[in-house]
Amino acid sequence: MADTRARPTVRPQKLAVGVLARGPRPGVVKGRLVPPLSAEQAVELYKALLSDTLYGLGILPMGYRAVLCAPEPDGGAEQLSSIVSSRWQVVPQSASRLEERLASGFEVLLASGAEAAAIVCSDAPFMPLDEVFEGLMWLTRKRRLMLGPTQDGGLYVVGTTQVEPALFEGVDWSSPGVVERARTRAEGLGIEVQVLSTSYDVDEVADLERLGRDVKAAVGPGMGTPACTALLARPEFGAFR
Numbered sequence: 462m463a464d465t466r467a468r469p470t471v472r473p474q475k476l477a478v479g480v481l482a483r484g485p486r487p488g489v490v491k492g493r494l495v496p497p498l499s500a501e502q503a504v505e506l507y508k509a510l511l512s513d514t515l516y517g518l519g520i521l522p523m524g525y526r527a528v529l530c531a532p533e534p535d536g537g538a539e540q541l542s543s544i545v546s547s548r549w550q551v552v553p554q555s556a557s558r559l560e561e562r563l564a565s566g567f568e569v570l571l572a573s574g575a576e577a578a579a580i581v582c583s584d585a586p587f588m589p590l591d592e593v594f595e596g597l598m599w600l601t602r603k604r605r606l607m608l609g610p611t612q613d614g615g616l617y618v619v620g621t622t623q624v625e626p627a628l629f630e631g632v633d634w635s636s637p638g639v640v641e642r643a644r645t646r647a648e649g650l651g652i653e654v655q656v657l658s659t660s661y662d663v664d665e666v667a668d669l670e671r672l673g674r675d676v677k678a679a680v681g682p683g684m685g686t687p688a689c690t691a692l693l694a695r696p697e698f699g700a701f702r
Contacts, residue, residue, distance in 0.1 A: 476597050477525040477575035478518055479552075479566045481559075482511060482583045484530065484537025485544070491584075493664050497700070505692060508544060510663055512688035513586035515549060521594050525573035527552045529566045529580070560629040568624050576602055579620035581609075585662040586686045587675055588617045592657045596620055599655060606647045609657040610640045617660050619643075621652075628652065673702040 483490055487500035490507035498506065518526070527550045530538040538553040545551055552569055556562050563580055570578035577600040579593060588609065596607040600622045607620030614637025621628070632646050633639065640656060647654050663672050676690050693702045 475574065475576040476521075476523050477527070477570040477573050477578040478521065478523050478597075479527045479529045479570050479578065479580045480511070480514060480518070480549075480583050481562060481566070481580060482528050482530055482541055483507075484533050484535075484540040485511070486535075486537070486540065489533070489537075491664075494666065494669060497666065502697065506663070506669070507584065509688035509692040510584040510586055512544075513686040514581065514583055514588075515546065516687065517586060517588075517590055518581070519546070519548065521590065525570065525575055526550065527566075527569060529554055529562065529569070531562065532557055559635040560632060563619060563634060564624070564626055564629040567621060571622075571624055577620065577622045579607065579618050581618045582616070582662050584664070585611070585617040585660055586689060587672075588660045589658050593618055593620075596655060596657055603653065604651060605653045605655065606643070607655050607657065608640055608643060610659050612659055612661045613664065614638055614640075615662065616640070617662055618657065625650065625652065669701050673698075677702055 485504050485508045487504055491503035495503050526548055528541055528545055530541050530551055530553050532555055538551050542551045554562050554565055556565055566580050567578055577597045579597055597620055600607060600620055602622055604623060608616060609618035611617050616639055627650055628646055632642050644654050661668055663669055672689060673693050676686055676693055692698060
């Protein structure tokens with residue numbers, strides 16, 4: 462849980478958030494869910510997850526919001542721009558490896574004048590938004606790192622206050638066990654670490670089934686998941702609700 466005992470010294474408008482995303486195209490997104498989904502259904506799922514992730518994050522008072530688009534040869538950033546609200550700036554990235562995308566993403570977010578920034582994944586609409594926000598406020602101007610682990614050993618959020626190239630270089634941020642690897646590297650650099658509650662992203666069939674249960678139970682951050690709710694109400698997604 463985020464430490465709420467220490468009162469924040471940063472104003473909410475001095476916070477920034479980025480969402481790692483890809484152009485929603487068949488064969489590019491949610492490949493591990495094909496089958497049981499078709500490639501086109503996987504795209505629809507991805508768009509719903511991204512929409513609800515942006516929707517939930519939209520309730521947080523941020524000074525700058527960006528969708529960080531992975532490098533793609535055929536217009537991924539343009540596709541995202543066509544479906545993302547104007548409240549979000551779509552930023553094309555040149556790096557493809559996750560650690561490089563995180564490092565360059567924080568450069569963009571902190572260059573906006575933010576005093577603390579977080580980067581989240583695009584497919585975790587039930588992440589604990591209250592903890593993410595409290596964690597951002599906890600970061601302040603100190604050398605701190607916030608991590609939000611997923612049940613499969615990855616991350617749904619990373620937050621920091623400074624561009625720290627050494628934090629990302631030579632660390633595999635894309636496979637299970639990243640929390641301990643990142644914690645070890647951060648502590649070696651004298652960076653204080655806070656780990657939030659575990660959540661989940663939607664990559665496997667079991668995750669999709671859990672999403673269906675959570676949508677049906679109306680659990681989550683409080684603002685709901687309208688896009689996923691509408692998607693899972695469709696007959697072709699009936700097996701997952």
